[in-house]
Amino acid sequence: MCIDEIFEILRQKVDNYEKRQSQIEMSKDIYNLMLNGQIGLIEAPTGTGKSFAYLVAASLFAKKFKKKTIIATSTINLQKQLILKDIPVIREIFDDIVFEIALGRQNYACKRKFYAYAASIFSNIDDPKSFLSGLKNGTKDEFDLLEEGLFEQIKSDKDSCMGRFCPQFRNCFFFNARSRLKDADIVITNHHLVFSDLFEIGEVFDTIDVIIFDEAHNIEKNLTSFATLSFNFYDQLNAIKNFFNIMGKLRLFELISNATKTMDDLKEELLKLSNLIDFSVNYDEEFAKTYLLNILRLQEQLVFDFVNFKDKIDIELSVDFKAIIDKLNFNLKILKSFANQDALSCVYWLERFKDVVLFNITNLNFADLLRKNLYPKVESIIFTSATLSINGDFSFIKNILGIEDAFEKTFKTEFDxxxxxxxxxxxxxxxxxxxxxxxxxxxxxxxxxxxxxxxxxxxxxxxxxxxxxxxxxxxxxxxxxxxxxxxxxxxxxxxxxxxxxxxxxxxxxxxxxxxxxxxxxxxxxxxxxxxxxxxxxxxxxxxxxxxxxxxxxxxxxxxxxxxxxxxxxxxxxxxxxxxxxxxxxxxxxxxxxxxxxxxxxxxxxxxxxxxxxxxxxxxxxxxx
Structure with missing residues (x-):
């Protein structure tokens, strides 16, 4: 089959389908970019039908060359449209193409944690094994009927994962999902997961041949979110509370007593600082430096409290205890970076959150991040959106993306x-x-x-x-x-x-x-x-x-x-x-x-x- 033939089949299968030459042309452009290993910037106005344009190109490319394409969107709405509306139609034409959805690790429950802590945190589950066997994917949405906030205590995370040493490894929700991704031809996901996997973690995608970024006008916003590290007091507090709930208070009385006092003192310092700033400010005020020294000292004390207690933790819970220490040390590293401010490409800023302050570090050198971590790792990348250019000029988005040479095309609107x-x-x-x-x-x-x-x-x-x-x-x-x-x-x-x-x-x-x-x-x-x-x-x-x-x-x-x-x-x-x-x-x-x-x-x-x-x-x- 060729692209023209595929769109003729689409015309017969989709109700009220309008043949659009721009859609067919866009699909051919994307296919050629994949074939030649190029970067492309394609502005396709509303009415072009860009979803089918790239789905057809990616499916044909996968069928002919066994190459994997990641389709990354910015919004959940578009993901739902692709999954519920568009992909079922494409499957009717390409019945041998495998589609999967990629979610971040934190969206999956950890079976080891669930079995270990079910008795202490899930009061409404009589038979944990039976409950888990009734789940389809073990994702967060399947736990919605449980008590609010409990999923946070059993979600999968890299720090506490035992990998192949885990007794639940063969039946792990996350690793089973990852295994399915390896066999997929086309994977639907979001911008943030692509960035985190390519730039840092590398635990979701084994290989990527092609990436199509839809809603690419949002890449700068999503990169800003991804490239921001934050010390969030309440995240840290909840992690510690969850661990204490799991362990049982009597066994950890000394640690709970010490950690609670340190956290109370830490919150008091953050509260004082919060009262002195507006919603968000640059970290260049002398008064903030004074509070930072106290906050830094208390965070160091908290790390000491936990490290000093590690020999008293049962072996089966040592992985989770180490994860808490790693989180505390990571936050300590952020605070020390604030004190030094040694990264020239970063902006250091404070933000009011509830009644305390977040310490944020944002790396603004997006172009360099992409040049180092994205472009060398993928054969072809297509950026598409209804709004990528200013009057046909792509200079603005190219500057953000760090692209000098790329295929550029703006399609005219189909509407009058x-x-x-x-x-x-x-x-x-x-x-x-x-x-x-x-x-x-x-x-x-x-x-x-x-x-x-x-x-x-x-x-x-x-x-x-x-x-x-x-x-x-x-x-x-x-x-x-x-x-x-x-x-x-x-x-x-x-x-x-x-x-x-x-x-x-x-x-x-x-x-x-x-x-x-x-x-x-x-x-x-x-x-x-x-x-x-x-x-x-x-x-x-x-x-x-x-x-x-x-x-x-x-x-x-x-x-x-x-x-x-x-x-x-x-x-x-x-x-x-x-x-x-x-x-x-x-x-x-x-x-x-x-x-x-x-x-x-x-x-x-x-x-x-x-x-x-x-x-x-x-x-x-x-x-x-």
């Missing part, structure tokens, strides 16, 4: 936006810093909803504004017949399901700017309340700005503006999902009209008619 969409820019919304801003946005939302009878998505850049507008509009929106949702009520996947059952208005931030796929009248209006600039007050953003300044570049033009445009394009793309969709995009930020960079935002969009309206006049256009 001039016929399918209308774009309104509101010219009389107050500045976001004004006291009346939330009131203005609330009036806009109510004006639209009262003159509209279809689904609406309202996109915000902050939870604070979202909550204030929600509180101001919720009651009236219900009176208008809307089912009103805001982010956090339920997971994104289930929120999308609600859209298909009733007339819904959804208030969302961050993840709802992308990865939400609602077609037809269920979503016919998207309101973008504010241009999605990141506020450069966070220590990581400050450090990135400083790096641009050191290189003689303008951080706003070369970085902040580029990121905002890519996110803006994502938000715009929520409206039109098929050739039959129609609707309105409303942008409530007059900087599009007043600032010179406004033209750059508008130029980044597909060809669409732009209308300038006041809030008061908008309803006339919605009804026309």
């Amino acid at each position: 936006y001039k016929k399918q969409a209308r774009l309104f820019v509101i010219n009389n919304i107050n500045n976001p810093q004004s006291n009346n801003y939330e009131e203005d946005i609330a009036k806009l939302v109510l004006s639209v909803a009262s003159n509209f009878n279809k689904g609406i998505l309202v996109l915000f850049t902050s939870y604070k504004t979202l909550n204030e507008v929600y509180n101001k509009t919720n009651t009236l929106l219900n009176d208008f017949g809307y089912n009103v949702l805001k982010q956090g009520f339920m997971d994104n996947y289930n929120m999308q399901k609600v859209f298909f059952k009733s007339k819904t208005i959804l208030f969302g931030v961050n993840s709802f700017w992308e990865g939400i796929d609602i077609k037809g009248d269920n979503l016919s209006c998207v309101i973008i309340t504010k241009l999605p600039f990141e506020v450069p007050t966070h220590p990581i953003e400050k450090a990135k700005y400083a790096n641009f300044a050191q290189k003689g570049k303008n951080a706003f033009i070369d970085y902040s503006l580029q990121k905002a445009i890519l996110k803006f394009k994502q938000g715009f793309g929520r409206l039109i999902r098929t050739k039959k969709d129609t609707g309105f995009i409303i942008i409530a930020d007059n900087r599009l009209l007043k600032k010179s960079y406004g033209k750059i935002f508008l130029k980044s969009l597909p060809e669409v008619d732009i209308e300038i309206k006041s809030v008061e006049d908008l309803h006339l256009s919605l009804n026309s």
